[in-house]
Amino acid sequence: MEAFFSGHGFDPHRHDTYAMGFTLGGVQRFRYRGTARLSAAGQVFVLHPDEVHDGRAGTAEGFRYNILYIEPRLIQEALGGPGSLPFVRDAVSRDARLATAIKPALEDLTMILEELQRDEVVLGIAEALCAVDGSFRRRSPSKIHRRAVHEACDFLDRGTEGKVTSTELERVTGLSRFTLARAAITCGFADQSHLTRSFKKAYGLTPGRWVTVTKRS
Numbered sequence: 001m002e003a004f005f006s007g008h009g010f011d012p013h014r015h016d017t018y019a020m021g022f023t024l025g026g027v028q029r030f031r032y033r034g035t036a037r038l039s040a041a042g043q044v045f046v047l048h049p050d051e052v053h054d055g056r057a058g059t060a061e062g063f064r065y066n067i068l069y070i071e072p073r074l075i076q077e078a079l080g081g082p083g084s085l086p087f088v089r090d091a092v093s094r095d096a097r098l099a100t101a102i103k104p105a106l107e108d109l110t111m112i113l114e115e116l117q118r119d120e121v122v123l124g125i126a127e128a129l130c131a132v133d134g135s136f137r138r139r140s141p142s143k144i145h146r147r148a149v150h151e152a153c154d155f156l157d158r159g160t161e162g163k164v165t166s167t168e169l170e171r172v173t174g175l176s177r178f179t180l181a182r183a184a185i186t187c188g189f190a191d192q193s194h195l196t197r198s199f200k201k202a203y204g205l206t207p208g209r210w211v212t213v214t215k216r217s
Helices: 072-078 096-106 115-132 146-157 166-173 177-186 192-203 207-216
Strands: 002-005 008-013 018-032 035-040 044-047 053-057 063-070
Touching: 002 008, 002 053, 008 018, 018 096, 044 096, 063 072, 063 096, 072 115, 096 115, 115 166, 115 177, 146 166, 146 177, 166 177, 192 207
Parallel strands: none
Antiparallel strands: 002 063, 008 053, 018 035, 018 044, 018 053, 018 063
16 A cells, blocks of 8 residues: 655554555654664665554655555465564665565556466565575575476466466466466566566556456457
């Protein structure tokens, strides 16, 4: 979501989820893990589950931000199953890895992400969190499941009616959605969010919207 506050923003509270995003304008002031923090326009912020924080404007002009909430279990699943979670100690930064990972989910809030896109966003964010947390012990990387990737490609090439979901690809390949996404990336395939951004830049519509419009004509 996108929000704007001037003066007092919100009282101390906590989330069951990761809360992360960008400060778009003004200065966001908040207390987090016992320390006062400031987030200016263009900076990334990452708040971890169960960590109490508040929020208020750092200047008279107020502040605006975009924010995304992700359940911890999805980060765990993206990293291979139950286990510890990566922890970003600097709640506010300009880290390019985090910014690149978060951006696809927040750059167009009018667009509803399809299931495959959501999975790719979660995987990208999980990988970025691990990269920033230098102390996080990664699990052994999974092998490249070339057979499963080819099965997924064959399924897509045969043509399908409507949207292809991660659930369908899990059934076809026998892999989890995050393992499949990671194998596809390793084999050099472009992700759905990249296609969506490029398509909209070229034609002014998302692929899903284009399909809707052409079906009406």
